[in-house]
Amino acid sequence: MKLKAQIIRTKRKSLSLKITNDGNLEIHAPLKMKTEDIEQFIKSKSNWINKQLKEVERKKKFAIQFDFQNFKYLLGTKSEKEKNFSYKAYAQQVLPGIAEKISTNMDIKFKSYRTITSKRVWGTFSNKKELSINYKCVILPIQLITYIVIHELCHSKQMNHSPKFWKLVEGYCPKYKSLKKQLNDYAFLLQDKQIK
Ligand SMILES: [Zn+2]
Known part of the structure; x- marks a missing residue:
């Protein structure tokens, strides 16, 4: 090389x-x-x-290995892509429900939810307890979406990435280190302009 x-x-x-x-x-x-x-x-x-x-x-x-021209990738599964398929629309349909379910399981509430477009982050959590999730999350396997939502909701208790924060994440998601690494491989999706 x-x-x-x-x-x-x-x-x-x-x-x-x-x-x-x-x-x-x-x-x-x-x-x-x-x-x-x-x-x-x-x-x-x-x-x-x-x-x-x-x-x-x-x-x-x-x-x-991803071919976004001809296929769609949803929750880690590849299938034929319909002509007018929209990741944004699909994300708005499924992500709020997924977030709600995880929030209930964790017993950590958010005040409002938004599906966002960002080239930088998978999700955010504001001090007004607003949970925002990137629409491109719908492409990821469900265990990675779960990690992202858990991560963001843990920010309602720790607004930082201190050891305390990661301990909290680990409590809800014992395999978070390996999931974090896996998520890193998908970072290219954030920059990709053809995924709409
Ligand atoms: Zn964070």
Whole structure:
């Protein structure tokens, strides 16, 4: 695999490496650091870099298997897509019910519910106790939707991502760590413009 590397020099004190989503290497370096030293650092991190690149590759392969032109994906199941199928409309039909059910099971209430469009997040929970869920959640397997709703509803007790918050999530969803990882593979959906 060919690796494109870019060195970005800024007023900083230490080096940091980042693998971008398209599989390039970004090096943030102090203004006056010698190029040799930077190269040495990159060499010393080659194991880490290779691991990250494999991860980018794996995620790409995962995303490629979806064909949103010809198929629809609902609650983790692929089927033939009707001409005027709308994810937004479908989401508005099914997501409120799913959220309601999970809220009842957890005994954590929300005041109002909204299905939202966002390129950044799967859901939010406001301090006015408004639960918002991204319509693209309907594409996900039900256990991931469940994790998202549990996560958001736990924010009604902890408005942060502190250890306390994650303990709370774990109480309702013992497998949350693995679900969080799985959800990460679906992050490409958020940016996708053809899913409407
Ligand atoms: Zn959160």
